[in-house]
Amino acid sequence: MPPNNISQPIIDFAVSTNATLHTFTTRANITPNSFQTNTVIAGCVMFLAILIAWNLPILRDFIAGLKLLTVGIHELFHLITGLICGGQVVSICIDPNDGGATHVMGLMRTTPRIPRNPYAMPSFAQTFWSPSAVATLASGYIGSSIVGFLFVLLINCLVDIVASKACALVIHFGLLVPILRADHWIAFASIIACEVILIGLWFGDHGNALRFYVLFVGVMNLFYVVWDYVDERLFDKRNTSDCAQFSELLGWPTSSWFVFWFIYDSLVFTSAIFAGICVFRKTDDQMYREA
Template sequence: MAPLPSAQNDVAILTRRALMAGSDLSRRDLTVKGAQGVTLGVIAAYVVGIAILWNIPYLHYILWPFKMLVIAFHEFSHAITACCTGGRVESISLDPREGGVTHMRGGIGAITLPAGYLGSSLIGALLTFCGFDTFASKVASIVLGVCFLLTLWWGKKDWLTIFTILAAVGLLVAFWFISHGQALRFVVLFIGVMSSLYSVWDICDDLIWRKVNTSDATQFAKRYGGSSQCWGVIWSIISVVIMAAGIVAGIAAFPETSEQQ
């Protein structure tokens, strides 16, 4: 097995590749090649599989570990936007039944409230983008690990939050060493798809089937007008568009075959 490059070198190399891809993007077409076709097929299978498991009693427990990770993304997005808009994060907690909650003071509500869904969608799109390439997936796993540890630092120190985040970091480390990171690529891709579409399924759960009055969309509607269903649909559409952008960018930026990767 080849020695692992340092995290700093990984980021520097990926940055150069992204810049080169951006400068050459106008000359590239979006023809789907062999490895990309496989990746798109895997994404489609993930979408169908997650949609089925999400709505079937008892079977939805299969998604529980990954759902907790995506909830962590959701709450991390609330937290980071609160900090960026002058707020302060007091705690983050994760709950498998009620989801997650971020307690914060200050910040701009018009940004922090939708940031949970839209932020997790953006993270999902970036992970989906990285999932088209093994090396990019390794870099993404480093960033993921940092985000998880930040969430743990912010989070309420209950056993579930600690276990979920540490298990996530352990999973990423373990898959790094399988087939020189090939397995890691599909794990990153799965988490990306799950995170991108989390807003769609969770909004349907909260606003259509269960009518949860404490959802982000409901709180947003109370503060800024409109209906929670309307805001939920808008955020869902934006999430799907962001995911599609991540897929198109992945096709354009990573034309290599599996062997070249």
């Protein structure tokens, strides 16, 4: 029989683990509170609002500042992955209407792909002929979804107002980057307007409504594939979408790649919502007092 000084820590660890699992299981069965419900509804409404504002002539200019931030984050992941994979960055374009484009050399093969049925599954050779090129191309949508996930879950979806203020600082400095390179008064004015709204929400009512501003930016980043694809279809923008690049690289029609990435983003958004409901349980009153 082992001595008590050895068995007791094991017993304490088992009891602690069991208590933790019991607490998590209990939380998982709890229905959403009012704040969580409002956040989920607001996120769905914001998706439709962004889809409309991104493409209407006047509204798309009004949110040009946030569009620059979203496109910049997307292209940043292309840039970082391309450099990690050993490529050489030739040029980067970040435009609120024409979209973004990051040109990386050193990742493409020299032998052209054999034409195939566009609706056929990519062959093994087509899929793995250049893992670096595929990773660099996929990193844009994946990176945007990660940023959106963090904004929706850790910052806005059911944590607290104080965390939203911390995330607002990230947005604030992120908006200051494109303002240094803005070459049109519309983009410049839009960035200033976005900054003014951000500062106003920060000081108004202890930042109670700031979380919805951050949620708006989170949804805009998470579902970037939608704005990227629809923008290309409606306005025939100069910089093609990543879905079109996937079609050229691996086969399949552009619309098929859009459906694939949209399902992926929807699953990420759903996981953020359910994870927040199961883990974080602060109410409106608790967050308001902390703020």
